[in-house]
Amino acid sequence: MCETWNSSDNDNEMFSALLEDSAEDLYENAPCGYLSTLLDGKIAKVNGTLLRWLGYARADLVGRRRFSDLLSVGGKLYHETHLSPLLRMQGEVRGVALEVVAADGTRMPVLVNCTVKTTEDGEPLLIRTTVFDARDRRAYEQELLRARQKAEGERDEIRRLAITLQRTLLPPVLPDVPGMEIAAHYHHASPFEVGGDFYDVFPLADGRWGLFLGDVCGKGAGAAAVTSLTRYTLRSAAVYDPDPTAVLTNLNTVLNQERDDGPLRFCTVTFGVLEVEADGCTLTLAAGGHPPGLLLRADGTVEYVETPGGQLIGILPDARVVTTTVRLSGGDTFALYSDGVVEARTGDTRYSEEALLEFAGTIAPTSAAGVVEAFVGLLARLGEGVEDDTAVLALGVPQSPHRDL
Amino acid sequence: MEEWAAGYHCHPSETGWGMDALSRNNVVVVGHHDGPVVVLAHGFGCDQNMWRLVVPALAEKCRVVLFDHVGAGQSDLSSWDAQRYSTLDGYASDVLDLSRELDLRDAVFVGHSVSAMIGVLAVAADPTRFGRLVLVTPSPRYVDDGDYRGGFSAADIDELLDSLESNYLGWSATMAPVIMGNPDRPELGTELTNSFCRTDPEVARVFARTTFLSDNRADLARVTVPTLILECAHDVIAPPEVGAYVHAHIPGSTRVTLDATGHCPQLSAPEATAEAILRFVLDQR
Known part of the structure; x- marks a missing residue:
């Protein structure tokens, strides 16, 4: 039992040595985009990963743009009619698929999770949002969609064949x-x-x-x-x-x-x-x-x-x-x-x-x-x-x- | 949802009616029984839960009627029909159906977003049911047209419709039986309570098209009842010039701009929204 504890302590020390990341580094270079917005949507804080993805400088966004400004028009409408109301009503939203628009106009499919940070007495303070690169996932979904359309087309063809064949038997x-x-x-x-x-x-x-x-x-x-x-x-x-x-x-x-x-x-x-x-x-x-x-x-x-x-x-x-x-x-x-x-x-x-x-x-x-x-x-x-x-x-x-x- | 507990759902078993507008539209009545009747109509996207933050304040003084448009929330999905709901008139006639079944006279209709125009159509069709209109972040036309600035180009709306068609708004086929009240799988029902804005993609597509491609500018002049326009200072869907247009085209209307952001002041600024509605409902009586 003692040995197990010792071994665990050793592991922890070893990990600490390896994980030199500061909290700041963990935030800035996380493998996902991360931003905090005020309740009116204004961007208060954004991490380096998202800035790199979008090609913006921090000063372009913080205090100047709203999160919805980064979305495609379809995404803006969805943000206003679905995401924002849901956040107000249930305090968090998970797995919303959107498209963010980079500084050069290119679009990037993303999956977004948001939580509302509240004060101790439950008053909403700000919204934290993580942004995941969903390009591969979206491409895969497109493939699934294509496969489904193909399957549906073949189904129609089978129906036509069945009807034609049946007709010859009567x-x-x-x-x-x-x-x-x-x-x-x-x-x-x-x-x-x-x-x-x-x-x-x-x-x-x-x-x-x-x-x-x-x-x-x-x-x-x-x-x-x-x-x-x-x-x-x-x-x-x-x-x-x-x-x-x-x-x-x-x-x-x-x-x-x-x-x-x-x-x-x-x-x-x-x-x-x-x-x-x-x-x-x-x-x-x-x-x-x-x-x-x-x-x-x-x-x-x-x-x-x-x-x-x-x-x-x-x-x-x-x-x-x-x-x-x-x-x-x-x-x-x-x-x-x-x-x-x-x-x-x-x-x-x-x-x-x-x-x-x-x-x-x-x-x-x-x-x-x-x-x-x-x-x-x-x-x-x-x-x-x-x-x-x-x-x-x-x-x-x-x-x-x-x-x- | 606690506020709702004080109200009652109008189900056929209680009223003795068949599949009427009250169960079709999941009508819920709460609040002060002798107060003026205020009907709250939600817009595109979510359901009657959109009003949850303003209902307590309104219910103290008013009898509050909530409902879900067919295709949204806990409405009867089997009543949904692509043809009927491809125009706002279909929704307006549902509103008149439920106002008849509740025997409303001289009530106040509060319509958010697309429901503002549904209210305009309903009072134009039958002015006896609603004596006042509150239009929350209304827009009579979302797409720019000549000198008219709706805020969106036709291509923008196509993009929204494309987005809906590519099904990226998160829906699983397992949700359909839940919304339709599949008794065999009651465990799925609990999942829904966290999904006020989940809609069958087919229904959402038609509702989005109906909403964002409608043009009700000519209907504004048909409004003959006192009307309050409630808008937000920063709203990408219904910008201030659209509120000004609605104000200019409804004779004698009042326009109040709330210091709020977004398209849903009943959620982002519930106190100010409830106060503005109450002042309009009570002051002039």
């Missing part, structure tokens, strides 16, 4: 199907990522129509590639054999063949063949793991069109596909959608198929456009709770159909 316009009304909507959960939802409606050779709506797992470029493959496979498979089960089986085969070492790529999808008749239409649907379609009858009743047991497409070599048939008459509307809406967060729980059915009950009966409009409103209400993209495709038989058949 039909630019839906075809005009005589005797039917068709409407669709695509809700983007994020403007920066391509979602994996897709839909289409297209004519088949025999006067019937093919349609599908599905959801590829995942997001981004990888999902977009699978979505593109899925969409074109569905359309070309339907050319050879439009039977819904055959189409989905073909898709399953293609997706299984495409599997490489990358992440598992699969989708849920409902494929349908639409046959328009004199007094309505018949829909033959095949589904692989996709949420049930929503049927809104002309009498205001609503129900799900279930295809239970259909398996995800693209995982198993022989996925089970389940088919069903729906008959629509005047005033009936049928809607396919992806699970973004039923999976949306509402507080601690998720919006559900039950909630969606109840919601459909409040809007039925309605047209295809009415269903899509209601979905748009619902998605807006669910807001940020909708974490995934959502597609909706609605087909309706008008009440007093105009027939071209």
Whole structure:
């Protein structure tokens, strides 16, 4: 213990010998500018470092200039509207960035700290200010700013790419199907990522129509590639054999063949063949793991069109596909959608198929456009709770159909 | 802040109103209940704390109404809108909103710096609310124009705006939730009490532009109420010739020059400022 104290004493002596600086030298040649000003801003004392930085003689400043006289005009305004009031209100200000103007007009970015020295009874006497050279820091900040602007520019570019790519995965316009009304909507959960939802409606050779709506797992470029493959496979498979089960089986085969070492790529999808008749239409649907379609009858009743047991497409070599048939008459509307809406967060729980059915009950009966409009409103209400993209495709038989058949 | 404790914040829960001007503008009322009503409006830069040194003296004789302009202090930042607050009329209509909700008649409006012109616009729009105006270090136009000397060139103001745009006035994104009253991070609230002059750079930029590029010279003649002009002997933002201009263009106005330095006499010379305001408010009644 004794030895430690002795050693410390020795250190102190050694330091004292080394540190020959007087208090005056410590002030004058401090590694920062230092000045004292009266409460009205007049410079009362300034150290050599600041004088050297600014190229002024002491006599130019002391008693003649105010601190704010040394600042750029922007700095003067800031001094009057921010720094000076803050000093009066809280007695000190730290880390204020300003620019001081040297005698030759050049500017120097600085960081300034100020404290108010008071009398024993708290009356303010003068202001002490330290001035730190902030040239390197300012240059670095400019670099950060530039980097941020670059990042923002790239973000905009990514958004543009995502929107363009998404557009190629959806039909630019839906075809005009005589005797039917068709409407669709695509809700983007994020403007920066391509979602994996897709839909289409297209004519088949025999006067019937093919349609599908599905959801590829995942997001981004990888999902977009699978979505593109899925969409074109569905359309070309339907050319050879439009039977819904055959189409989905073909898709399953293609997706299984495409599997490489990358992440598992699969989708849920409902494929349908639409046959328009004199007094309505018949829909033959095949589904692989996709949420049930929503049927809104002309009498205001609503129900799900279930295809239970259909398996995800693209995982198993022989996925089970389940088919069903729906008959629509005047005033009936049928809607396919992806699970973004039923999976949306509402507080601690998720919006559900039950909630969606109840919601459909409040809007039925309605047209295809009415269903899509209601979905748009619902998605807006669910807001940020909708974490995934959502597609909706609605087909309706008008009440007093105009027939071209 | 002790002086404030005697007053009350006008919150919707107390008044039964919705998001009204009183909570939007963080209105605080202190002082003598039967005294004349004095509304204190802060300028560009800080918030209602700017008045803290004159409030005790004023509150002895007057009912003092303090508020924060939208975008400043504890105002409701979500009410801020770049379009509405790109003219001083937006601020003036806020002043009239809160004067209606407080049912003020014949009150005294004390406006500091840019708020002086906000007061001019408010009395011009509705002369029934304010019977007197006190303009503290006012300027109807900061930029020189022909023979008119506002004290700044257009380039000077551009420099200020550039300074604000290069974001050097010290703001951290973490301040936004604090000012907006983020309940999840109450610990940040204590930081704010030392930051009366901290403003979102976007808000500061718009307010600076609105302030320093406005031209209200033609509005001065629309003032028909008794007006006191309070200026400092040494003020780089509102120099004496600007005070003289305002005095010459508001019919029947009184001009008092305080032996003070800077743009904020309510802080640099609080006794003299409070005394001048009180004399004007009380003597002629």
